[in-house]
Amino acid sequence: MNSFKIIPVITHIETFAEFIKLFELSGSDLLLSEHAVIDKHIGDMDCHIIFRDDYGIGEPTSTIINEIIGIASGYNYNRVIGIGGGSVLDIAKLLAIECNGDCALFFTNKLEAIRNRSLILVPTTCGTGSEVTNISIAAIEGKNVKIGFAHDSLYADNAVLINELLYSLPRRIFLLSSLDALVHAVESFLSPKATTISRMFSENAIKTIVLGYERLLADNTIQDELIESFLTAANYAGIAFSNAGCGQIHAMAYPIGGDFHVPHGEANHQLFIAVLDYYRMHSIDNVFKQFTDIFDCLFGRTGYDYFINIIEHIIKRKPLSLYGITAKDCERFAYIVKESQQRLTSNAYVNISESEMIEIYKSLL
Numbered sequence: 540m541n542s543f544k545i546i547p548v549i550t551h552i553e554t555f556a557e558f559i560k561l562f563e564l565s566g567s568d569l570l571l572s573e574h575a576v577i578d579k580h581i582g583d584m585d586c587h588i589i590f591r592d593d594y595g596i597g598e599p600t601s602t603i604i605n606e607i608i609g610i611a612s613g614y615n616y617n618r619v620i621g622i623g624g625g626s627v628l629d630i631a632k633l634l635a636i637e638c639n640g641d642c643a644l645f646f647t648n649k650l651e652a653i654r655n656r657s658l659i660l661v662p663t664t665c666g667t668g669s670e671v672t673n674i675s676i677a678a679i680e681g682k683n684v685k686i687g688f689a690h691d692s693l694y695a696d697n698a699v700l701i702n703e704l705l706y707s708l709p710r711r712i713f714l715l716s717s718l719d720a721l722v723h724a725v726e727s728f729l730s731p732k733a734t735t736i737s738r739m740f741s742e743n744a745i746k747t748i749v750l751g752y753e754r755l756l757a758d759n760t761i762q763d764e765l766i767e768s769f770l771t772a773a774n775y776a777g778i779a780f781s782n783a784g785c786g787q788i789h790a791m792a793y794p795i796g797g798d799f800h801v802p803h804g805e806a807n808h809q810l811f812i813a814v815l816d817y818y819r820m821h822s823i824d825n826v827f828k829q830f831t832d833i834f835d836c837l838f839g840r841t842g843y844d845y846f847i848n849i850i851e852h853i854i855k856r857k858p859l860s861l862y863g864i865t866a867k868d869c870e871r872f873a874y875i876v877k878e879s880q881q882r883l884t885s886n887a888y889v890n891i892s893e894s895e896m897i898e899i900y901k902s903l904l
């Protein structure tokens with residue numbers, strides 16, 4: 540079977556003022572966002588607001604999410620609007636389904652999700668793609684790893700891209716979030732579940748981001764038009780991985796993020812080249828050749844090596860040991876991936892065994 544779908548209506552606009560007018564925000568809406576994004580617009584909106592950053596910084600745990608769900612239950616609302624980075628959008632998805640108890644029950648498949656509110660998602664980074672996916676990711680208390688909960692009830696009705704919200708994005712967040720989008724595009728391109736159509740979205744995102752990085756390496760300035768094109772590329776990458784899935788890189792990055800609180804884009808960056816190197820050495824069919832052809836078409840005969848060089852220079856990778864990670868942790872990470880990340884490892888281009896994962900982690904120490 541070869542199927543492909545895009546659920547949310549996607550709207551791309553320039554300003555937040557246009558958004559407020561277009562979607563007629565009212566007292567029956569619940570907005571989940573962050574102070575830095577929304578504070579200057581508060582006077583223009585008449586809706587319930589929860590600030591995700593009032594409940595701790597960093598990646599959200601199931602305890603924090605449950606606290607937010609508890610606060611939301613005190614409001615009367617029939618539409619959820621999530622405006623923020625990946626974690627805000629992922630929590631907003633949970634506010635749009637029936638949840639009276641512990642959200643961890645969804646992540647461990649112990650509770651069926653039932654959608655009871657409409658949902659609008661607005662990204663404020665150019666990475667997550669969460670606005671077009673049916674996945675919510677959270678660090679589940681007691682599990683020491685982030686887990687994904689994928690269900691069609693988590694699809695937004697509307698995904699809205701607003702250029703203005705990204706113009707003040709700090710450089711490092713811009714780079715790490717766009718690298719996450721690039722990993723989404725690459726993993727979905729190489730996934731066994733990829734289709735001709737999903738690869739079209741993957742390839743477009745890969746080209747946009749890599750060409751943007753090449754320009755950034757030559758001229759250090761992040762222009763508004765680059766931000767706009769990366770916002771679209773991240774959305775395309777989200778559409779691609781919503782259909783074909785992410786794979787081994789995300790699977791191996793999650794224990795680093797969950798256990799050592801390394802931001803998601805940074806954790807992916809750790810594994811990106813190492814896993815691609817493994818795939819290159821163990822390539823099983825012509826899909827990896829199709830992947831390298833993308834770069835040969837862009838940059839010439841050794842385009843793939845040039846692409847690797849761009850990734851190595853756009854953000855410098857820090858040795859894992861500098862986060863406090865040890866050889867013993869590498870063994871534990873590989874075990875966690877094998878035990879809890881089958882949703883992702885099943886999309887790996889080539890299966891990587893537990894002992895091979897340990898070697899990959901150790902090579903990054």
Ligand SMILES: [Fe+2]
Pocket residue numbers: 667719720723789803
């Ligand atoms: Fe990601």
